Amino acid sequence: MILNDISLSLQQGKAKEVRLLVQNAILQGILACDILDNGLITGMQIIGAKFKRNEVFVPEVLIAARAMNAGLEILRPILVSSGVKFIGKALICTVKGDLHDIGKNLVKMMFEGQGIECIDLGVDVESETILQAVRDHSPDILCLSALLATTMVEQKEVILALEKAGLRSQVKVLVGGAPVNLEYANEIHADGYAPDAASAAELARALLLQRSSR
Ligand code: B1M
Numbered sequence: 001m002i003l004n005d006i007s008l009s010l011q012q013g014k015a016k017e018v019r020l021l022v023q024n025a026i027l028q029g030i031l032a033c034d035i036l037d038n039g040l041i042t043g044m045q046i047i048g049a050k051f052k053r054n055e056v057f058v059p060e061v062l063i064a065a066r067a068m069n070a071g072l073e074i075l076r077p078i079l080v081s082s083g084v085k086f087i088g089k090a091l092i093c094t095v096k097g098d099l100h101d102i103g104k105n106l107v108k109m110m111f112e113g114q115g116i117e118c119i120d121l122g123v124d125v126e127s128e129t130i131l132q133a134v135r136d137h138s139p140d141i142l143c144l145s146a147l148l149a150t151t152m153v154e155q156k157e158v159i160l161a162l163e164k165a166g167l168r169s170q171v172k173v174l175v176g177g178a179p180v181n182l183e184y185a186n187e188i189h190a191d192g193y194a195p196d197a198a199s200a201a202e203l204a205r206a207l208l209l210q211r212s213s214r
Pocket of ligand 1: 041044049065103107143146147175196
């Protein structure tokens with residue numbers, strides 16, 4: 001019931017209510033992954049379907065996204081267990097031209113939950129900024145999120161730019177986002193693809209452990 005209320009409040013863009021409902025759901029002992037999957041993500045999927053059918057428009061979607069991020073922030077301390085020793089470092093961003101950040105934020109939380117330190121470059125990030133951050137921070141993993149069919153090509157551009165700059169071998173590149181799939185990831189020579197945040201974190205952890213066992 002409360003999960004349905006979370007989904008409804010999110011669809012209505014009521015960030016304060018979403019925050020309170022998520023807090024209550026936690027107090028009721030509902031698992032964070034249930035709150036995430038059956039409350040927040042369900043609500044956002046419904047908004048997404050309505051957006052596609054032109055039943056809601058960008059402003060409504062934007063306030064729903066704010067409500068989603070508000071709910072995610074409450075879940076953050078649970079998804080990211082404290083006191084974990086970092087096993088590696090990741091750089092994460094949404095690529096140039098793309099403003100969608102909810103999936104990226106979720107990937108970041110799941111990474112942190114797996115003990116992977118994250119440097120978040122934000123959204124709409126130019127490849128030159130990413131290259132400079134790779135030079136500055138020497139991450140083990142670079143995570144590129146893209147939500148638009150028109151921006152997924154930027155993932156390829158970043159990989160090409162890394163090659164050109166002689167940085168490609170220094171970092172494993174993982175790609176994801178709704179329009180991306182494994183076939184595309186292979187085509188652009190990414191090191192990995194994950195369909196959701198939890199599998200992205202598992203994949204990253206596996207890559208890091210593989211590296212340290214060598
Ligand atoms: Co946008 N939008 N949007 N939007 N929006 C989509 C993506 C769209 C599918 C809606 C639709 O038409 N049905 C469509 C894209 C179509 C396409 O190209 N294939 C679309 C469009 C067209 C647009 C605009 C062009 C609309 C316009 O202006 N006319 C515009 C573009 C702006 C821009 O970026 N330049 C636009 C704008 C917006 C808002 C700003 C209003 C808002 C974003 C706010 C924000 O993020 N702060 C927004 C939203 C919210 C959506 C929908 C409704 C929801 C996206 C979302 O957050 N989902 C979306 C429709 C939909 O997805 N059903 C839509 C929840 C989130 C948890 O899922 O981000 O997919 P997702 O992340 C998943 C996985 O993809 C994966 O993990 C997550 C799950 O665990 N993942 C990764 C993500 N990144 C990963 C990286 C990894 C691994 C996994 O690295 C390894």
